[in-house]
Amino acid sequence: MQDRFKDYTLIIPAHNRTQMLDRLLGFLERSKAPFPIVVFDSSRADLLEINRARAEASPLDVTFMPFPPNIHPYDKFYEGAKTIKTTYCSMIADDDLVLLPALAKCLDALKATPDAIGAHGIYFNFIEDKDYFNISYTVQRHAALQQPTPYKRVLWLMRHYDVMMYAVFRTPVFVAKWKGCDRLKTTLLAEIWSGLSAAAAGNILRLDDFYLGRSTGESLSPAMWHPHQIFCQSPQALFQDYPAFRQLLIDRVKECGELTPDDILTIGFDLYGLDYIKPFVRKDVIDLIIEDRMAGMDARSTAEHLWQRFVNSTRAIHPVDRLFGASGRDFAPDHLMGQHSPRDFLQPARIHDGTMRTYKLFYEFIYPELKPPHAYTRETLVDLLTQLSNY
Numbered sequence: 001m002q003d004r005f006k007d008y009t010l011i012i013p014a015h016n017r018t019q020m021l022d023r024l025l026g027f028l029e030r031s032k033a034p035f036p037i038v039v040f041d042s043s044r045a046d047l048l049e050i051n052r053a054r055a056e057a058s059p060l061d062v063t064f065m066p067f068p069p070n071i072h073p074y075d076k077f078y079e080g081a082k083t084i085k086t087t088y089c090s091m092i093a094d095d096d097l098v099l100l101p102a103l104a105k106c107l108d109a110l111k112a113t114p115d116a117i118g119a120h121g122i123y124f125n126f127i128e129d130k131d132y133f134n135i136s137y138t139v140q141r142h143a144a145l146q147q148p149t150p151y152k153r154v155l156w157l158m159r160h161y162d163v164m165m166y167a168v169f170r171t172p173v174f175v176a177k178w179k180g181c182d183r184l185k186t187t188l189l190a191e192i193w194s195g196l197s198a199a200a201a202g203n204i205l206r207l208d209d210f211y212l213g214r215s216t217g218e219s220l221s222p223a224m225w226h227p228h229q230i231f232c233q234s235p236q237a238l239f240q241d242y243p244a245f246r247q248l249l250i251d252r253v254k255e256c257g258e259l260t261p262d263d264i265l266t267i268g269f270d271l272y273g274l275d276y277i278k279p280f281v282r283k284d285v286i287d288l289i290i291e292d293r294m295a296g297m298d299a300r301s302t303a304e305h306l307w308q309r310f311v312n313s314t315r316a317i318h319p320v321d322r323l324f325g326a327s328g329r330d331f332a333p334d335h336l337m338g339q340h341s342p343r344d345f346l347q348p349a350r351i352h353d354g355t356m357r358t359y360k361l362f363y364e365f366i367y368p369e370l371k372p373p374h375a376y377t378r379e380t381l382v383d384l385l386t387q388l389s390n391y
Helices: 018-030 045-057 073-081 101-111 151-157 172-176 189-200 227-232 236-257 260-280 283-294 299-310 378-388
Strands: 009-015 037-041 063-065 088-091 117-127 133-139 169-171 203-215 320-322 344-350 356-361
Touching: 009 073, 018 037, 018 045, 037 045, 037 073, 045 063, 073 172, 073 189, 088 101, 088 172, 101 117, 101 169, 117 189, 133 172, 151 189, 151 227, 151 236, 151 260, 169 172, 172 189, 189 236, 203 378, 227 236, 227 260, 227 283, 227 299, 236 260, 283 299, 356 378
Parallel strands: 009 037, 009 088, 037 063, 117 203, 133 356, 320 344
Antiparallel strands: 088 169, 117 133, 117 169, 344 356
16 A cells, blocks of 8 residues: 555644544554654644654654644644645644545545546544444535636535545645635635635545544634634624635636636625525524623623534434444344434444444434435445544
8 A cells, every 4th residue: 555655745733632643643553554744733832742752752754843832723734835745745633534545545546637636535524422433424425526617616616615625635736725824814714715725726536435534523613713703703804804815716716727807706706705604694693693792792602602502403312223233244224224214323343452432323424315325335334433443
């Protein structure tokens, strides 16, 4: 597998979460990652030294790159990205995990497709509690960005929100996609801009393989990231930031060869920008914000209240079945096709340290369309859980 990772680097941004970095590096070590890893660390001084010692003790090819603790994350990404020497690279958050077989396939596909600038696979969300390692749902399972011009690619991505931050990129595109973030005040528009900037440069492949696990813990960080946070704190910040955002887009698509006049570019960007915001501008959301702020609650408390009310809603309790049956050789979704009803699936497994872990695979994960047929074969899920045993 080492030859397949030739000329590739994995980037891990770190900021104070020493346990998360330790766990991710341990996962990559047990997975025998055969590529260089660079840690961009902006932790406070004492935690930075813990992370440095962990990185330097790794048997993998790990480079530790410190940054000031007050640097903006996207400035860190841009400055760090400019030091990457390999042709291809990708980034992973320290509380996430990447599956090496799918990563290798993404690299193979990217190398074989000259007009593509990035590739990724299926993202699955997970969160652990005291009882289960929960695999909750997947995001954008089959969408690929395949449009003929920079403008059309950017409009497609504005209309079909997708996570582009963690794809495998050609390194010059990865560097360029962070350039200009310093002109934006809101983390939300900086994040959206970084994906759109990449899309302007070329198409992005989507493989039908489990690629990256995303932790769903601590969703309201950093500040000014989610539209609801901005609405609670300073709605005008979004409108003040938007002209710079729009100009960045215009300049970027023209840099990538777009010939459409500026006035037409502006119409598309403005209308699709409004379309992106529309689902967040709900009457019940606005009512809660106004009532909380009038009652004296600060922006952070209001955002947390909003998040608990509308995002962290209580999930329905489903009956459970053993995913692979009592013998471990069956596959419960196959047996339930004729009597389909919402249910979750449990599977105990022994993990890397010899202890037992019980996976709970949510109904929404097995049935992304919330109805039969199930999305994955027995073999696919066996492979996924086998790889997760190293985490």
